[in-house]
Amino acid sequence: MDIFSTLQEEKARLSPSETRIADILLNDFEFAVNASIIELAEKADVSPPTVTRFCRRVGCESFSDFKVQLARTAYVGMRYLRPEPKSRDPGDVAQDIITKAQNALFLLHRSLDLAAIEQAAEKIAKAEMIYAFGSGGNSSMIASELQNRLFRFGLHVTASSDHGMQLMLAAAAKSTHVIVGSSFSGRNTELVRSFTLARETGVTTIALTQADSLVAKAADIVIPIDLAEGNNIFRPTSTRIAYLAAVDILASLVAYNIPQAAVTLRRIKQQLVAHRDGDDRQLLGD
Amino acid sequence: MDIFSTLQEEKARLSPSETRIADILLNDFEFAVNASIIELAEKADVSPPTVTRFCRRVGCESFSDFKVQLARTAYVGMRYLRPEPKSRDPGDVAQDIITKAQNALFLLHRSLDLAAIEQAAEKIAKAEMIYAFGSGGNSSMIASELQNRLFRFGLHVTASSDHGMQLMLAAAAKSTHVIVGSSFSGRNTELVRSFTLARETGVTTIALTQADSLVAKAADIVIPIDLAEGNNIFRPTSTRIAYLAAVDILASLVAYNIPQAAVTLRRIKQQLVAHRDGDDRQLLGD
DNA sequence: GATCCTTGCAAATTATTTTCGTGATAAGTT
DNA sequence: AACTTATCACGAAAATAATTTGCAAGGATC
The missing domain is CATH 1.10.10.10 (Winged helix-like DNA-binding domain superfamily/Winged helix DNA-binding domain)
Known part of the structure; x- marks a missing residue:
C-alpha cells in the first residue's frame, strides 16, 4: 500500500x-x-x-x-519512523506536532472498519434514544461531540461522563435505544458494566475503542481505533484528533441514513443565512 | 510554496x-x-x-x-479544490473527512505565526495564574484542553466557558496573570470585553482566533488561525482539529520554557509506571 | 563443485531539456 | 490604414540526461 x-x-x-x-x-x-x-x-x-x-x-x-x-x-x-522533534525550535516542534496529527489521521483511515461504522450509523439513525458515554478528559469530549453532532439531525441524544449516571441510564434504556461508548484505553470497566447491563434488555451497544480490548468485547458493534501507542499517554492530542475524525465520519453517515436530516440541516442553514446581517453567521462557529 | x-x-x-x-x-x-x-x-x-x-x-x-x-x-x-465527497459511499465519506482534516492541519501549519506562539508560550510559562476562556461547543473545548495541558506542567490554570464568570475573573486578574481566549469566529464580543477589562490592569491577553478579527484586535498577542471558511460552519470538525493542534504546539512550547516541567512530567511518568500492574497505565488515557 | 543470489558495467532505450525557428498577436510608427 | 517592430507562445528536432536491460563476475550457501 x-x-x-x-x-x-x-x-x-x-x-x-x-x-x-x-x-x-x-x-x-x-x-x-x-x-x-x-x-x-x-x-x-x-x-x-x-x-x-x-x-x-x-x-x-x-x-x-x-x-x-x-x-x-x-x-x-x-513521523512514524522519527518519533521525536529534531529540536526545541518552535518551527520543529510545530512540524512535529502537525505531522503526528496528520499521521494519526492517516493511520486511522487505513485501519478504519467501514462496515462497522456503517452498521453503527444505521442503528443510530433508527434509534429512539441515544446515550453517548465517555469519561476522562479525552473520552468525555468525544461523548459531548457525539451529542453535539447528532442532535442536529433531530435525534434524541444525551451525553454523560458520570459513571453512576451512565449505569442508571443503561439500566433504564430500552431495546429501541442505542448506547455509544468511547474509551481510548479500552479498559474502562465502568463502561463495560454499563454495556453488559444494557445488553440484558436488548439495547444496542456501540464502542469506539481499541480492538480486542475489554470494552470492545462488551459491545455489540465495535468501531476499532488502533493507533500506535507508546508515547501517546504524554501526547494524547493526536489520538484525540483521530477519535474526533472518527466521530465526524460516523455522524456524517448517520445523516445519510436519516431522510429528514437534510431537511433539518437546510432549515438550520436558512436560519443562519437569514441571521447573518452583521456577519453573525460566524458567531455560531464558536 | x-x-x-x-x-x-x-x-x-x-x-x-x-x-x-x-x-x-x-x-x-x-x-x-x-x-x-x-x-x-x-x-x-x-x-x-x-x-x-x-x-x-x-x-x-x-x-x-x-x-x-x-x-x-x-x-x-x-480537497481544497473538490470540496464535496464523490458519493455517499462510506469509503468516500471517510476519505473526504480525513482529507479535509489533514488539509486543515496543512493550512494551519502554513499560516502559523511561530513568533507569536513562542511569545505567548514565554508569557504563559512565567504567569502566576492563567485563565483559559472560550464559549460555545468549540471554543469551550479548546479552553478545557488548555487547562488540561497546562496544569501538568505545574502551572496555575483555570478554564471558564461562562461569560459572567470570565468577566469577574478578568476584573480580579493581576498584571502577573495571563488570559488565553479562544474564538473561532473572532466575533465573541463578551470575550472582547473581558480582554479590554483585563488589559486595564496590565494583564497579558492572548487570543487564538482569526487574524484581524474583533477578538484579535482586543488582545496583546494574537495566534492567528485562519482557515478557508465557507462550509466550515456545517463541518466544524476540521477547524476544531486545527485549533487542537495549535493548542498542542503552544503547550509543548510552554513546557520547553519551564525548567521544572521536565521534572513534573517525569514524576507523573514514574507514578504511571509504578501503577501499571494490570496495564492500568492505559486507563489514564481515557 | 554446483547453484543461487547480489552486484556492477556497458549498451540500449527512453525520457527530458535545450535550442532554434516559425507564426501569431499587439503596440507603435509613418 | 498600412507597415514595422517587438514580444510571446509554441513545436520540431537535436542534444543531453536519465533509466532500464542484458550480461557477466564475484561471493555466499548448500
Whole structure:
C-alpha cells in the first residue's frame, strides 16, 4: 500500500546494498525525494541498476513511480519512523506536532472498519434514544461531540461522563435505544458494566475503542481505533484528533441514513443565512 | 510554496496550452501524477517543451521536480479544490473527512505565526495564574484542553466557558496573570470585553482566533488561525482539529520554557509506571 | 563443485531539456 | 490604414540526461 509499510515488512530480507538505500530514505528523506537515480545511487554507494531493483522490490513500477509514491506517503508517514522533534525550535516542534496529527489521521483511515461504522450509523439513525458515554478528559469530549453532532439531525441524544449516571441510564434504556461508548484505553470497566447491563434488555451497544480490548468485547458493534501507542499517554492530542475524525465520519453517515436530516440541516442553514446581517453567521462557529 | 496555491494565483495569466495542462491536473490528477512528460503532453495536446515550461512557471525546477511536488501536496491539497465527497459511499465519506482534516492541519501549519506562539508560550510559562476562556461547543473545548495541558506542567490554570464568570475573573486578574481566549469566529464580543477589562490592569491577553478579527484586535498577542471558511460552519470538525493542534504546539512550547516541567512530567511518568500492574497505565488515557 | 543470489558495467532505450525557428498577436510608427 | 517592430507562445528536432536491460563476475550457501 504505502512504501513505508512495505519497507518495514521487507527490511529483514533486504540485501546489504538495498539496506544502504533504505537507510538513506529513512535518514535523509528530503534528499531522496529530490535526487535522481544517479545521485541516490552514488550516495548509497551502489549502482543505478541496484536502485531500480530496489524500487521494484518495494512494489513500484519504476524509479520515477517510486519517487512519486515516496513523496505521496512521506508527508504523513515520516513521523512514524522519527518519533521525536529534531529540536526545541518552535518551527520543529510545530512540524512535529502537525505531522503526528496528520499521521494519526492517516493511520486511522487505513485501519478504519467501514462496515462497522456503517452498521453503527444505521442503528443510530433508527434509534429512539441515544446515550453517548465517555469519561476522562479525552473520552468525555468525544461523548459531548457525539451529542453535539447528532442532535442536529433531530435525534434524541444525551451525553454523560458520570459513571453512576451512565449505569442508571443503561439500566433504564430500552431495546429501541442505542448506547455509544468511547474509551481510548479500552479498559474502562465502568463502561463495560454499563454495556453488559444494557445488553440484558436488548439495547444496542456501540464502542469506539481499541480492538480486542475489554470494552470492545462488551459491545455489540465495535468501531476499532488502533493507533500506535507508546508515547501517546504524554501526547494524547493526536489520538484525540483521530477519535474526533472518527466521530465526524460516523455522524456524517448517520445523516445519510436519516431522510429528514437534510431537511433539518437546510432549515438550520436558512436560519443562519437569514441571521447573518452583521456577519453573525460566524458567531455560531464558536 | 505548493503547486495548488501557485496554480490558483497564476490561473488567469496562463496561456491556452498551459490552461489545458492545468485542467488535466485538476480533473485527472491520478493520471497526471503517474504520466511521463510525453503522455501528459499528448493528453493536453501540447508539445513536451510546453509542459516543461509550464512546470517552471508554477515554480518547479524540472518536470520530475514538478511531479514530486504534485504528489507531495496532492494528498492534502486536493480537497481544497473538490470540496464535496464523490458519493455517499462510506469509503468516500471517510476519505473526504480525513482529507479535509489533514488539509486543515496543512493550512494551519502554513499560516502559523511561530513568533507569536513562542511569545505567548514565554508569557504563559512565567504567569502566576492563567485563565483559559472560550464559549460555545468549540471554543469551550479548546479552553478545557488548555487547562488540561497546562496544569501538568505545574502551572496555575483555570478554564471558564461562562461569560459572567470570565468577566469577574478578568476584573480580579493581576498584571502577573495571563488570559488565553479562544474564538473561532473572532466575533465573541463578551470575550472582547473581558480582554479590554483585563488589559486595564496590565494583564497579558492572548487570543487564538482569526487574524484581524474583533477578538484579535482586543488582545496583546494574537495566534492567528485562519482557515478557508465557507462550509466550515456545517463541518466544524476540521477547524476544531486545527485549533487542537495549535493548542498542542503552544503547550509543548510552554513546557520547553519551564525548567521544572521536565521534572513534573517525569514524576507523573514514574507514578504511571509504578501503577501499571494490570496495564492500568492505559486507563489514564481515557 | 554446483547453484543461487547480489552486484556492477556497458549498451540500449527512453525520457527530458535545450535550442532554434516559425507564426501569431499587439503596440507603435509613418 | 498600412507597415514595422517587438514580444510571446509554441513545436520540431537535436542534444543531453536519465533509466532500464542484458550480461557477466564475484561471493555466499548448500
